[in-house]
Amino acid sequence: MIDLDDHPVVLEVRNLSKRFPVGGMFGKQQVHALNDVSFSIRVGEVVALVGESGSGKSTTARLIARLMQPSSGEILFKGKNMLKVEPRGASLGYRNRVQMIFQDPFSSLNPVHTIGHHIARPLLLHHKVQRRRDREGRINELLAKVGLNPPADFASKFPYQLSGGQRQRIAIARALAVDPEIILADEPISMLDVSIRIGVLNLLAQLKKDYGIGYLYITHDIASARYIGDKTMVMYAGHIVEGAESSELMEHPSHPYTQLLLSAVPNPHSLDQPTRLETRGEIPSLIDPPPGCPFAARCPHVKPICREVMPSTTMLSADHWVRCHLYGSDNSAAQPAA
Numbered sequence: 001m002i003d004l005d006d007h008p009v010v011l012e013v014r015n016l017s018k019r020f021p022v023g024g025m026f027g028k029q030q031v032h033a034l035n036d037v038s039f040s041i042r043v044g045e046v047v048a049l050v051g052e053s054g055s056g057k058s059t060t061a062r063l064i065a066r067l068m069q070p071s072s073g074e075i076l077f078k079g080k081n082m083l084k085v086e087p088r089g090a091s092l093g094y095r096n097r098v099q100m101i102f103q104d105p106f107s108s109l110n111p112v113h114t115i116g117h118h119i120a121r122p123l124l125l126h127h128k129v130q131r132r133r134d135r136e137g138r139i140n141e142l143l144a145k146v147g148l149n150p151p152a153d154f155a156s157k158f159p160y161q162l163s164g165g166q167r168q169r170i171a172i173a174r175a176l177a178v179d180p181e182i183i184l185a186d187e188p189i190s191m192l193d194v195s196i197r198i199g200v201l202n203l204l205a206q207l208k209k210d211y212g213i214g215y216l217y218i219t220h221d222i223a224s225a226r227y228i229g230d231k232t233m234v235m236y237a238g239h240i241v242e243g244a245e246s247s248e249l250m251e252h253p254s255h256p257y258t259q260l261l262l263s264a265v266p267n268p269h270s271l272d273q274p275t276r277l278e279t280r281g282e283i284p285s286l287i288d289p290p291p292g293c294p295f296a297a298r299c300p301h302v303k304p305i306c307r308e309v310m311p312s313t314t315m316l317s318a319d320h321w322v323r324c325h326l327y328g329s330d331n332s333a334a335q336p337a338a
């Protein structure tokens with residue numbers, strides 16, 4: 001794998017948290033959807049975020065896309081805290097640079113417009129092309145780039161004439177149209193047939209190589225994180241509990257939750273058998289959660305301190321860290337089996 005440590009950081013989030021008020025107008029309860037999340041994405045780096053349903057993955061992406069305001073924390077784009085630079089919402093410039101791809105490509109395509117129209121829109125909106133002739137050329141270039149050939153044929157089609165994988169390729173072409181530096185891909189393959197998932201992942205990987213795009217790749221399937229992620233972070237109940245270079249994380253999972261995730265994957269090198277985490281228990285309620293580690297209730301290695309104090313971050317090596325009382329200075333129990 002290429003060493004990405006020399007690549008500059010494009011996006012960094014620091015101590016990002018999000019609380020949603022619930023319980024009516026006078027209710028004081030809060031959903032703690034995201035807690036103290038920090039990570040960075042370098043040029044041409046894929047950072048995979050893995051977690052089960054409700055763990056806070058989409059909330060992380062939506063905050064970075066600035067579709068909603070965080071409760072606290074910082075979002076730095078090329079070193080500038082965007083929440084301070086653009087406090088009232090992201091400018092068109094930021095929205096160009098940070099694009100989002102969603103799980104369901106069909107819902108974001110208007111059935112009455114052609115594919116060419118869908119790709120022309122961002123080109124016009126963001127003043128990427130001036131003349132009509134240039135526009136058609138650019139649309140064809142983008143369609144060819146995402147593997148839809150011959151491009152002119154696809155440009156005149158309507159969304160219903162395309163397969164799920166082709167529609168996701170359109171969503172990717174649309175994101176590419178504005179020359180993004182970061183793509184937030186929120187479960188981009190989970191609604192696609194198993195047979196075409198690899199093709200879409202390979203396309204994302206090719207674009208990272210060709211354009212140096214950095215990705216936040218969101219998935220509930222740790223096998224696909226391993227396949228495309230340079231780094232993988234594991235999220236549980238709104239906390240990132242472990243992070244490392246993907247191969248290191250898969251070979252030496254340290255948090256008991258990461259170990260549980262990997263034990264549910266029959267073959268971590270294959271995408272054919274997606275992990276079904278939902279069958280392995282539920283995330284605890286995020287409404288005013290008790291103190292301590294959120295995984296304590298399910299953890300086979302739980303100690304009294306786990307129910308009282310949220311573990312701090314322990315560095316296991318330069319690029320591998322974990323938040324678990326089994327490691328670091330507050331460890332007083334045997335290490336879990338890897």
Ligand SMILES: Nc1ncnc2c1ncn2[C@@H]1O[C@H](COP(=O)(O)OP(=O)(O)OP(=O)(O)O)[C@@H](O)[C@H]1O
Nearest residue numbers: 020031033052053054055056057058059060220286
């Ligand atoms: N607008 C909202 N109001 C209240 N709670 C919300 C809101 N949006 C998200 N949540 C809650 O925040 C938590 C995290 O949700 P999020 O959508 O980020 O999870 P996720 O990891 O993307 O899950 P999935 O895999 O199902 O997409 C969930 O408990 C969810 O119910």
Ligand SMILES: [Mg+2]
Nearest residue numbers: 057058059186
């Ligand atoms: Mg989600």
